[in-house]
Amino acid sequence: MSTSLTCTSLSFTWPDGTPVLDGLDVAFGPGRTGLVGVNGSGKSTLLKLIAGELTPSDGTVKVAGDIGYLPQNVTLDTALRVDEALGIAARRAALHAIEAGDAAGEHFETVGDDWDVEERALAALGELGLGHIGLDRTVGEVSGGESVLLRLAALLLRRPDVLLLDEPTNNLDLYARRRLYAAVASWPGVLIVVSHDRELLELVDQIADLRSGEITWYGGNFSAYEEALAVEQEAAERMARVAEADFRKQKRELVDAELKLARRKRYGQKMWDQKREPKIVMGARKRAAQESAGKHRILHEEKLAEARERLDAATEAVRDDDEIRVDLPYTAVPPGRNVLTLQNLEPAYGARIDGLLDLRGPERIALIGRNGAGKTTLLRTIAGELAPVAGEAEAHVPLRFLPQRLDVLDGELTVVENVARFAPGATNNRIRARLARFLFRGARADQRVATLSGGERFRAALAALMLAEPAPQLLMLDEPTNNLDMASVRRLTTALASYEGALIVASHDLPFLKSLGITRWLLLEEGELRETTPEEAGNPA
Template sequence: MSSSVTVTSLSYSWPDGTPVFDGLDAAFGPGRTGLVGVNGSGKSTLLKLLAGELTPVGGTVRTVGEVGHLPQNVTLDTTLRVDEALGVAARRAALHAIEAGDTAEEHFETVGDDWDVEERALATLGELGLGHLGLDRTVGEVSGGESVLLRLAALLLRRPDVLLLDEPTNNLDLYARRRLYGAVRDWSGVMVVVSHDRELLELVDQIADLRSGRIVWYGGNHTAYQEALAVEQEAAERMMRVAESDVRKQKRELADARVKLARRKRYGQKMWDTKREPKIVMGARKRAAQESAGKHRILHEERLAEAKERLDEAAEAVRDDDEIRVELPYTAVPPGRTVLTLRDLELAYGSRVRGEVQLRGPERVALIGRNGAGKTTLLRTVAGELDPVAGETTAHVPLRFLPQRLDVLDGELTVAQNVARFAPEATNNRIRARLARFLFRGGRADQPASTLSGGERFRAALAALMLAEPAPQLLMLDEPTNNLDMASVRQLTTALESYEGALIVASHDLRFLGSVGITRWLLMEEGELREITPEAVGFPA
């Protein structure tokens, strides 16, 4: 029997009781499925349900074959050796013992038929660009992006029948992403991948669009999905215009009917007052008129109600996905003003900035480099979170730093309370008005930060920094598009286009960097920061 995952009448609710799924039916068979949807729609939750890490309130999840799950936030014990993280340490130790002449039965039982486990582990690391790690180094020596690939390598070594990937390109540099794309392209079993990475979604065989607790299927990759969606939306908008026109027509006809009925009533009353006909005849005529008027009014009211129902149905088919409306404070920096100075800087973990590097307003700097090169370390040092080993960093204007892990938030506090920490002088009304622009309306602003999805955490962290006092004239973002849906990435791009301060963005998302008007490219490579041309990263000068 071929591998598959099937959910039947699946129901699940958030901890606060809000339903996520109510009677969901879906089946994932052989091939690569891209699971898409806006932030907070339940994509990661669905993967955890498929993996058996969450228990549904109702319904069933049936899997055929072994399931492997790569979560969105990969955390590995930093004290583990690489072979322990890969899950091959015991077999490797038993193999080495046998090779050393120890013929104890338990060693053979541990190895089983996996005599080439070490070679397979090294080959898998090599395929993912991790060959330099070896099997004896500790996890604490690898970068965040490398830890994602290391966890993926562990899954691939298990050879699961069903592979569930949740935002696997987050934190991966350009080289690592290419390795991951290759692994996805070569996958022959069942794969369900949650991602906002358009290049990755071009490799899937079908798209599952999760919206309002239901899945709509689209054949083909992301481009085919976008084209089909555009056709659907054009038809839905046309139907909505027709429905709106019909509602207006029915309202006019109901108003006209009421005017005619009022005229008839006045005429009947006049006939009654002048007693031009026998009383019994006028009484019968009045009752008939009232009955006719009632039927006429009910007919038009029913037609209007039906027209409104059709309009509601048409409106539901038209997508109006909420997007964050980022309104950055007025933060203009005069051209040429020095914003940041780095001088003979030696960073923790070995990276350095030779000589003097200055950032002048309102430059837009892209900070690129491989995972582990030191980009985040540099940003954290500039932000004052890390002390330099030597040299100095001087910020000449107020700055704010949005870290990759979004750890500016206190998970025990609500969204509103987190924002208040950064702006203690702001009123509660002002805080909530700002949060509403980031889609935290009403009770959503009172959610504990620990319960937020990845995209929601980003919105909350960005809101906190933007409302902070003083407003930033230097904004530093570390992988800002991680966990954001495509609508939110577009909105963030629009917001940054209107930002008049200086900007430093560490990112592996070249499409995003190309959209925010980068004026300067800095590469962190082999422990050194150097300036490069845009052509070196594939952009015209």
């Protein structure tokens, strides 16, 4: 089959002058493609350009067929009914009018040949585990994860020729993820997915690695990509060692040659001073020596320059992707210290906590549960952002909450300005030094937050939280790995493993939770908060 999607000389620069893509040429054919790359490499921007959400600075995007796009942050009007969100409200209303005996021609025109649209819509919802929602409820009644699946259901009903998915498993619980995996595995057309979800990337047919504005293709799924990359990197590191050894050799030879030339020059000057030979002979010999010395020096300098080029090329081939380095403030909490007390707490939505729940010392709590169970509501209530219906939540130590939507940041301010809001007593130099550890160096720290990628926004929000005054002794994180590449997840895991305060993490990412040394697993289910085990958490019914 012919190529379905082609990008030619595609370039894009943000209004503040920050370049993202410059002359990218790439073509996507039928099959499932995993688009990978470090945070900020331009993956989401590329999908937006293909979907028409952004206009390229230069170049073209040509698509043979219809495009369906699921953005990283799904926002739906909460007042919409489910059938409106699915795009079938008009056909459904026409069908109901006809069934009620209204034979107006416009109803038949609206329905067309789609007489089973309602059944197909309910089937699509059922396939994604949303059969309980129904078509007449409003979007405001569904959870964030359910709204992602609802948007996906709308795309499945449309059956576009090209499907673009940007971090589709963000905010999805284990049940919903498995529904999405099944939909991806059975997709018949062109599919491009940006994700850090390893299980999802195991379902693709090929990997497109976006790095330094260029795409490199790897056949097979993510495991095959990692194996191929490991072989490439081993060869690249070997070439870099050889090139470095050659460069050092050329530097030594240049130094040796210059020493020899210096000795010859001193000898020639001595002969000139002593006038042991006729002046015309000594002059000719001096000119010849200078000419020979010049050629000798140029030869060695050229060899050194060539060795430098080979070393630079070999070094560039070795990946040294920056990872965030999180220096957490000293926040040790004694084992017996009372950190948080929840008493007969009833949040505005979700599980009621009967009796007393204490968090003591440096406990590490994993908060799990299905989409819509009320995890985010509970965290926001503890953080003081939402008032409880009844009961109380009292923190006994400084607390910081990193929300799922990262809405602690002002998109119109720069990264530096955002962090300064949380630490008004910190100097500009201190803030910039800390931001450098989060990969915001130099001009990157002066970027407006609105122009950042999802992973970059997370880094900026985490930096703001860590620099906040006073330093947090209780950290609450809501789906912290949603927008991070795998390298950043590893670095975050290392940082949190060394954190000496108390920790509450709401996440659907079980491998991440298990890496944190969780001491208590709490499950929100059917209005009840109860203790569970990692084994039970990993096997949802």
